[in-house]
Each structure stands twice: as C-alpha cells, then as structure tokens.
Amino acid sequence: MEREHLIKPVLDHYYPTIEYGKGVFLYDDQGKAYLDASSGAVTVSIGHGAQEIIDAMLEQANKVSFVYRSQFTSEPAEKLAKKLSDLAPGHDYWAFFVNSGSEATETAMKVAIQHWQEKGRLGKNRVISRRMSYHGITMGALSMSGHVLRRRRFIPLLEDFPVVVPPYCYRCPLNKTYPECKLACADDLDTAIKRIGAEHIAAFIAEPIIGAAGGAVVPPEGYYKKIKEICERHEILFIADEVMTGIARTGAMFGMEHFDVEPDLMALGKGMSAGYTPMAAALVKDHVMEPILQGSKSIMSGHTYSANPQSAAVSLAVLDYIDKHQLVLAAEEKGSYLLARLRQMAEQIEMIGDVRGIGLLLAMEFVSDRSNKLTFPPGLGVTSRVIERAFQKGLLVYPAAGGVDGAGDAIIVAPPLTITEEEIDLLVSMLEETVREVMQEVTGYEWG
Numbered sequence: 001m002e003r004e005h006l007i008k009p010v011l012d013h014y015y016p017t018i019e020y021g022k023g024v025f026l027y028d029d030q031g032k033a034y035l036d037a038s039s040g041a042v043t044v045s046i047g048h049g050a051q052e053i054i055d056a057m058l059e060q061a062n063k064v065s066f067v068y069r070s071q072f073t074s075e076p077a078e079k080l081a082k083k084l085s086d087l088a089p090g091h092d093y094w095a096f097f098v099n100s101g102s103e104a105t106e107t108a109m110k111v112a113i114q115h116w117q118e119k120g121r122l123g124k125n126r127v128i129s130r131r132m133s134y135h136g137i138t139m140g141a142l143s144m145s146g147h148v149l150r151r152r153r154f155i156p157l158l159e160d161f162p163v164v165v166p167p168y169c170y171r172c173p174l175n176k177t178y179p180e181c182k183l184a185c186a187d188d189l190d191t192a193i194k195r196i197g198a199e200h201i202a203a204f205i206a207e208p209i210i211g212a213a214g215g216a217v218v219p220p221e222g223y224y225k226k227i228k229e230i231c232e233r234h235e236i237l238f239i240a241d242e243v244m245t246g247i248a249r250t251g252a253m254f255g256m257e258h259f260d261v262e263p264d265l266m267a268l269g270k271g272m273s274a275g276y277t278p279m280a281a282a283l284v285k286d287h288v289m290e291p292i293l294q295g296s297k298s299i300m301s302g303h304t305y306s307a308n309p310q311s312a313a314v315s316l317a318v319l320d321y322i323d324k325h326q327l328v329l330a331a332e333e334k335g336s337y338l339l340a341r342l343r344q345m346a347e348q349i350e351m352i353g354d355v356r357g358i359g360l361l362l363a364m365e366f367v368s369d370r371s372n373k374l375t376f377p378p379g380l381g382v383t384s385r386v387i388e389r390a391f392q393k394g395l396l397v398y399p400a401a402g403g404v405d406g407a408g409d410a411i412i413v414a415p416p417l418t419i420t421e422e423e424i425d426l427l428v429s430m431l432e433e434t435v436r437e438v439m440q441e442v443t444g445y446e447w448g
C-alpha cells in the first residue's frame with residue numbers, strides 16, 4: 001500500500017472519499033450515498049452544491065480573490081459587516097472577520113479584554129465560561145472551554161479560567177428541579193464573580209444552546225435574563241458563542257433571540273458560509289467598541305485571511321440564499337416536525353432518555369435505564385456505536401460529548417435547513433433502525 005501524507009483525525013481509520021454533494025446528500029467514489037443529517041459539523045446549513053453560491057464564488061474570483069486587510073478594504077467585506085449588523089438584535093454591531101469558530105471566540109475574548117484596558121481597568125482580563133461548553137481548539141478558546149477530552153493534553157498550557165455549572169435540566173448538576181430551583185445555575189455565575197472579584201473578570205461566554213459539549217441543551221425560561229442581569233450588575237461583558245446556533249440554525253437568525261437577550265459580543269462561524277469557504281466573525285456592539293475608538297483605535301488581533309473578499313462574497317450569497325428560500329422559517333417548521341418524529345421514536349425505544357433542541361439543532365441522549373436516567377459506562381462507547389452504525393447505513397449524525405456533570409452519550413441531529421419532509425422521514429427511519437440495532441448490541445453487555 002502506498003504511504004499516506006494527509007493527517008486525518010484518526011490515523012488508522014478508513015475515510016471514504018467524497019466525490020460530490022447535492023442537497024442533503026453526499027456521494028462517495030464507490031457510489032454510496034450519505035444523508036447528511038449533521039450538516040457536516042453543523043455547518044452546511046443550506047445543503048451541498050447550491051448553484052447560487054458557486055456563481056457568487058466565481059463572480060468574485062473574476063474580480064479579485066485576495067486583498068490584504070492592512071492595505072485595502074473590499075466591497076463584499078463592507079457589505080457583509082453591515083448585513084450582519086442589520087440582522088443582529090439591536091443592529092449596532094461591528095464585525096471582525098476571521099476564519100474559524102475558534103478564532104471568532106478568541107477574538108471576542110481579546111476584544112472584551114481590550115475594551116476594559118482602554119478604560120484603564122487592566123485587571124479585568126479573565127473570562128468565565130461553563131463546565132459543559134466548547135468554544136474552540138486554539139489555546140485561548142480552549143482555555144474558555146469545558147470540553148474535557150479536547151483540553152486534556154494541553155491543560156498545563158491553558159489559562160485556568162473559572163467555570164460555572166451549566167443549565168442542564170435533564171441532569172441538573174445541582175440536583176434541583178425547575179422552577180423550584182429558582183435558576184440556581186445562573187446564581188452560580190454571581191457566586192463565581194464574587195469569589196474572584198469582578199475587577200478581575202472581562203466577560204462571561206456561553207453557547208445559547210449547548211452544542212458539541214452536551215447536545216442541544218436548551219436552558220430553562222428566564223436563565224439568560226438572569227445571566228445578563230448578573231453580568232450588567234458586575235460590569236462584565238456577555239459573549240454569546242453563536243458559532244453553532246447562529247445564522248438560522250435554530251429557527252431564528254441568532255440563538256439568543258429565543259431568550260430575548262442581547263449579548264455584548266457574538267462569535268459566528270459554521271453556518272456563516274455554510275461550509276462553502278472558511279469564514280467566521282466576532283460581532284462587537286457599539287458600546288464595547290466605543291473606548292477602543294476613543295483610545296488606541298485598533299484591535300490587536302487579525303489574520304492574513306481576515307476579511308478575505310472571496311469568503312465574504314460567499315457568506316453574503318449564503319445570507320441571500322437563506323433569505324430567498326425563507327430558511328429561518330424552514331428551520332422552525334422542519335425542526336418541529338423532526339422533533340416530533342424523534343419524540344415518537346423515543347416512545348418506542350427504551351435507550352433514548354431525552355430528545356431536545358430548538359429548530360434544526362436537535363439531539364437525543366441515551367440511557368441504560370430510563371427510569372433513573374442511568375448513563376452507559378463510557379467504555380461501552382454507545383455514542384460511537386450509534387455514529388458508526390449510522391455511517392455504515394449512509395446516515396451522518398454528530399457526536400456530543402458531555403464528559404462532565406454526569407452527562408452521558410448523546411448525538412446531535414442537525415440536517416441542512418433545506419431538508420424536505422420526505423427526507424426527514426428517511427432520516428428518522430434510518431436512525432431508528434440504527435438505534436434499535438445498537439440497543440440490541442449493548443443489551444446484555446457485562447458492564448459490572
């Protein structure tokens with residue numbers, strides 16, 4: 001066998017070669033079709049092979065693909081920044097373009113720290129996050145993340161940022177029940193701030209709906225209102241990590257809209273260019289930019305490819321596509337249909353403990369005993385079994401790894417927002433067959 005050169009995620013694993021994609025399907029070079037019920041990594045929200053995006057890509061390439069942001073600006077980048085601000089709650093955002101979700105959260109972190117520096121409050125340079133979270137793989141983003149598996153190797157090199165409990169009602173980390181709990185999980189932020197001192201904290205970062213680190217975990221009513229009140233009281237900026245939830249995925253343009261709370265900064269990625277090109281952004285509200293505009297007048301960050309006109313043109317075309325095909329509404333409607341179908345499925349299959357999510361960011365969590373929500377032993381690899389078996393059948397779903405607060409096995413189901421009801425029916429029947437088979441496989445397993 002010829003030696004390999006490409007470093008893939010697992011080096012002794014076989015990865016099929018995809019030849020092309022169309023709509024919700026990908027096709028490999030053996031002719032096998034895959035129903036992309038994960039939109040890749042919850043990214044390809046408008047489906048594969050959309051001609052409008054390809055046309056926009058070509059049109060921009062025929063003008064210019066690259067200009068260096070320290071020398072020039074470009075029409076697509078200017079338009080995109082304005083468009084995102086027009087779409088965002090409050091309509092008063094500046095955009096800093098980057099290339100990945102990790103860079104977006106890390107940029108938001110740096111801007112928040114710089115905001116306080118410009119005001120002469122040099123001690124406000126730490127960020128609080130939640131134990132059940134993922135904000136990215138670069139060192140700053142990983143420092144803010146609770147994703148145990150992804151942190152493990154680099155723990156000594158990471159900033160030891162504080163974390164608070166997540167709003168994870170299915171397995172409340174505080175062993176309480178909503179609404180009697182009075183949102184004690186939000187109060188944990190208040191306690192952490194008091195312990196560390198607000199004078200040392202720049203921001204609190206949270207995913208509106210927890211994605212990869214928990215699986216479409218939706219906080220209870222009132223949670224973010226309380227979080228925002230705590231942040232404001234202590235003069236701490238609130239960063240919404242909308243990398244997974246942003247740009248129509250949840251049936252709203254931004255995840256935070258469901259909770260009627262305006263963050264001070266937002267991180268965007270994934271759905272922003274729907275996978276057609278790398279593109280991400282930190283959105284920064286006017287009041288956060290103000291001291292920077294009055295002060296050093298420059299944000300100390302940036303990448304060679306920041307505000308790349310080629311990617312900006314693609315992202316603009318994706319936003320137009322979402323508008324033209326009414327995909328915010330589609331996410332809501334198709335999401336309700338898929339959620340109902342998954343809940344029906346859960347009634348039939350004991351192993352499914354919880355089905356949750358908003359719009360087309362949905363998840364199911366698996367339990368070995370539904371009555372007491374007992375998790376499967378991690379060594380059994382139930383999530384991997386489901387993912388792999390589904391893959392063999394030609395169905396793509398996304399793993400969620402809690403790893404903290406007793407979180408168990410879960411998968412995310414997040415197909416492109418363009419999916420039809422017939423395709424959802426196919427998805428559900430393939431997933432049902434998969435989960436039934438895995439349940440059979442693990443029943444009787446000796447986990448003593």
Ligand code: PMP
Nearest residue numbers: 100101102134135136211243244
């Ligand atoms: N934040 C969230 C909420 C994410 O889901 C992800 C990616 N899974 C990231 C940040 C990091 O994005 P990227 O992989 O593009 O760096």
